[in-house]
Amino acid sequence: MITPPHQPTAVPAAQLLVMPLHAITEIHGETGLRQRLTLELDQLPALDRCVVEDAATWAAQLHAGQRRTREPYVNHLLRVTLRILCYYRVTDPDILITALMHDAVEDQPWTMTGLPTGHGPPPREQAFAVLTTRYGPRVARLVDAVTNPEPEAGVDRVRQYLDHLATALADDPWARVIKLSDFTDNGVGIIHTVGPKVQRSARKYTGAVPILRALLHRPDTPLDPQVKDHIRRQLDLAQRRFTAILAA
Template sequence: MAPRMLLSMPLHAITEVYGEAGLRQRFGLELESFPEPEREQLTEALDLAAALHAGDRRVREPYLNHLLRVAIRIIRYYEIRDVDVLTAALLHDAVEDHPAELAGVTGDLPYPELTEAALAELARRFNPRVSELVASVTNPEYDPRRDRHEQYREHVAESLERDPWARIIKISDFTDNGVGVIHTTLEKATRSAAKYRPLVPKLRELIGRPDTPLGTAAKEHILDQLDLAEERFAAILDD
């Protein structure tokens, strides 16, 4: 593949044509302008994410593709170069999906204690801010008596209210899942649309706030992406 051509390709196009190798190469190209210590931290975060999610898949692709797209989108389209935010973006599902492996715990622990142990390991490996950012986008243990999707939306709204930097990670994650909803099976697309569609107005409001640390161009880009996601949700659910 022509390396520089990757810089002009949409992320899902890279995924379709070149797969994980193409996304890794694109991420490497994005990192070239970062100073060496920051590149080292982000490379360590990518290696950890790759190890933790090695056996995970998202229907047709390795799970790592999603994490790479989330991080690349933040650099390229949101113009964010905060290394802690990018580290947390690469690891935003690590605590939720692989807390025992991350924490190095072999015995059974209640979910809250396991989560805390995993977050403590992120603070040790990187720094407390990375751990706090991941905590803000990690789902809690749900009440089995209540609707899971409703609890998810409540958690997202509450956590993003108090953590403006976490909004950047969540909106990139949401964009990958929402705008990218057409890149999966109809069954999964229908589930995802039902889960995410009611969250769009809240995300739109949060992105528009003055304390959300994004430039005007990035906010406009995100709002356009939310409109596109809403169109796709409607096409799936209202057909």
């Protein structure tokens, strides 16, 4: 009997540890991704492991009910975090927490603050204060660096996105690491998306590749040379996929 996708079934740890992240997503869903995160966090000291697990639980609560086109939104956050931990070889708990929280202020500021929705602009300043209280100023600063700015009237959204990438990440090497994983999940993973968002995303992201490639290879980007080569190949793959989508 074949188990339907996204059912909470136990997965052998040895099998889960060698599966690509999108394969875990397709076969085992959020349950599998959370199990993989738990397995990977075993390499961290106990206190670090606990605080990252807390962030994973809170992220699931904040984004509960929010979806991407084919999946719960929290799957994206888990993959971004796992990529940093497994493939970028980064175990700094602040970086992992930021990866889990990287969309919270942009998408869920009302949930973070408990303020009522629909009364004025999103309470981003208050959400950053909550984040600072819970995880410290460094996490809040990193989340701020990777959070897209509020749309400006009369400003092209794609241009605003690209300008923000180039400026917000220029002076924050660790924010680049988080954004590279985020972009990889969105860009290389674009083939797992369906509907009109595919074309929109390809148009938006294709201009980001040269910006991110330049930031990746800056000497102060805190990743090993082998990891940088891996990410460069991922950026190249994303660009090939954008080109194919836009040509179609």
